[in-house]
Amino acid sequence: MNARAAQPASPSSANVGIVIVSHSPLVAKGAADMVRQMVGDCVPLAWTGGNAEGGLGTHVAGIAAAIEAAWSEAGVAVFVDLGGAETNSEMAVERLDPARAARVAICNAPLVEGAVVAAAEASGGSSLAKVVATAEELAP
Amino acid sequence: MHLDATDLAALIGLCRAEIDRHGEHLSALDSAIGDGDHGANMRRGLEAVFAERDAIAALPLPAALERIGLVLVMNIGGAAGPLYGTLLMELGRGLGIADTPEAFAATLEHAIAAVARRGRSGPGDKTLLDVLYPVQAEVVRRSAPGRIAACARSAAHSTEAMQARRGRASFLGPRSIGHEDPGASSCALLTAAICGYFEEHRPS
């Protein structure tokens, strides 16, 4: 298992969802655990890590499934680690229908800190734009 | 370009065999300056295309190229998946519009520009673009396939002297100099394999 919804969000959640994409399933799951510790289950959250064969890497189908699992009508903020995680996430977003794709943002922020800060912001009901802006303040 | 289903299936087989043959070498190149998975990733991508070659070859060329691009994106993973996938998908989309040598050259240029945007890279960054740009220039000149293949090989070799500015190799700074870029290398192998087929069969 190298991808899953970290925990089902409460169905009534209108908060922005968070997706964590790492080359390593251990890193992705660990970051998701830290997010969960911070915000409980009031933010939709999913992680994916590793390639299709379970090795280190990223893959589009896994990322698409994570976005689906963390879907919120308020939008989804995606956090990525190295290069391929970002470009593969872009490909996953472009394959969504355009109305949904417009509500997914790939954040230019550190994976762990960005996801935790974004989730804290999202848990207060902030918009996707605000969640992304708060996380991107951490970018070097 | 007038490729029929037989040509397309043969080209897919050739590309898959070429990557399979050089998989270890591509991974060794990637180990020197990256994470060592380029051969395995490319093999996975080409195997997936090969597995559905009959269905792909039965499609009109533009749709076939788009499908190949999508299969590569979904299966290569790593940084190369989105780059090769974007190249093929954009080629397919562009070729649907017109079907002349000029249109092919223009479509190739457009598709390479899309790869550059996807990778946020340009010439001299030590990526597969350093093969694609010179290949495109030869296509514009309507060079013979053998000449295009030779150009691709020497372009890949020339990445050895470059310092990487994209991807993990860029973390090495000047230590990335002295190693051929694995993406450039796989791109040259595929270009040469395709050109070899055109030289032998001249489908157009």
Ligand SMILES: [Mg+2]
């Ligand atoms: Mg690699």
